[in-house]
Amino acid sequence: MSEIDRTQYLIDQEPYYRPVGQEVALYEAAYGVRMPIMLKGPTGCGKTRFVEYMAWRLGRPLITVACNEDMSASDLVGRFLLDINGTKWQDGPLTVAARLGAICYLDEVVEARQDTTVVIHPLTDHRRTLPLEKKGELVHAHPDFQLVISYNPRYQSLMKDLKQSTKQRFGAIDFDYPSAEIETEIVAHEGGVEHAIAEKLVQIAHRSRNLKGHGLDEGMSTRLLVYAAQLISRGVEPRAAAQMALVRPLTDDPDMRDTLDAAVNTYL
Structure with missing residues (x-):
């Protein structure tokens, strides 16, 4: 990998992140031994921003993958592509991160198929390797490589949860919405x-x-609150901003909308 390849994944400016506990120190210690990390918490509570902040703080490249139910193992590790000159191999984001020594962040990993998540196993134990079976290559992870995953345990079910064989390869940090005082500051x-x-x-x-x-x-997530605040800062009337950014995205149920609208009217 050339230097220009590495720099495109670096975060130039410090992302705003407000620590709420010991998560920064815990992550730094985990990165020191390259422990794979699992971030657990509700949607929009700051997990992704935390990873961005830590990548900036540690000066490491960050490659983020938004997982979905259609994501295949090839989407993560790579595939052969056909072009005018024939076929050529293209690394997937996980392989790029392993070669480069980046932090690879698999966001909402539980959304991916279980047969896809199995490919991360060799990278999350003492082997720290990634087999590229289609290419016949065994990638040894760069010493600086670290794998980070996140998911919302409140959505887990028998059909959508991580296997124990996957969970027990990670250290875990719990996230939740911050206290009212800190969330107001954010x-x-x-x-x-x-x-x-x-x-x-x-x-x-x-x-x-x-x-x-x-x-x-x-x-309502902290992310939605920020959206509402941004609308208000642009001159949108506060109640209209709250209805647009807080109430309407959350539910289509008429009774629940009325309940939330009443809360908006009470406080704004």
Whole structure:
């Protein structure tokens, strides 16, 4: 890999991340021994931003893969492609990261097929290798390579969960929505609004999270709060911004929308 290949995966500017516990120190220690890491927490709570921040902090390239149910093993490791000169091999993102010594982040890995996730096993134990069976090559991971995965355990089921043979190859860090004080700080900073507005948005979110399991699969995420704040900072009326960014994406149920709209009207 040439230097130009490496630099395109580096994060130039410090991403904003507000630590809420010992997660930064824990990750740094894990990276020191190249321990594979699993980030567990609800959607939109900051897992991806945390990985970006740590990659910047450690000065490591970061390659992110958004996993989905159609993703095959070839999408991760690579495949032969046909062009005008015949066939040529193209590395997938996991292989590129292993060669380069990057952090490879598989976002929402539980969405991928279980037969796909098996390909990461040799990279997550003492072997630290990636067999490219179609190419007949065994890639030995660069000393700086680390694998990070994330998933939302609240969505796990018998049909969609990680196998124990996969889980027990990782150290795990739990994530959740931060305390009201910290979340208000995050929303104010990222959304560009005053503290008082951010505080009201967080109060609405807490009301929605109390409805989880009582008509809602998931409450409002910190990400959605930032979206609402950004709309408000652009001059959108606060209630309209909250309905657009917080209520409408969350549910189509008329009664639940009325309940959430009432919370919006109460706080805004």
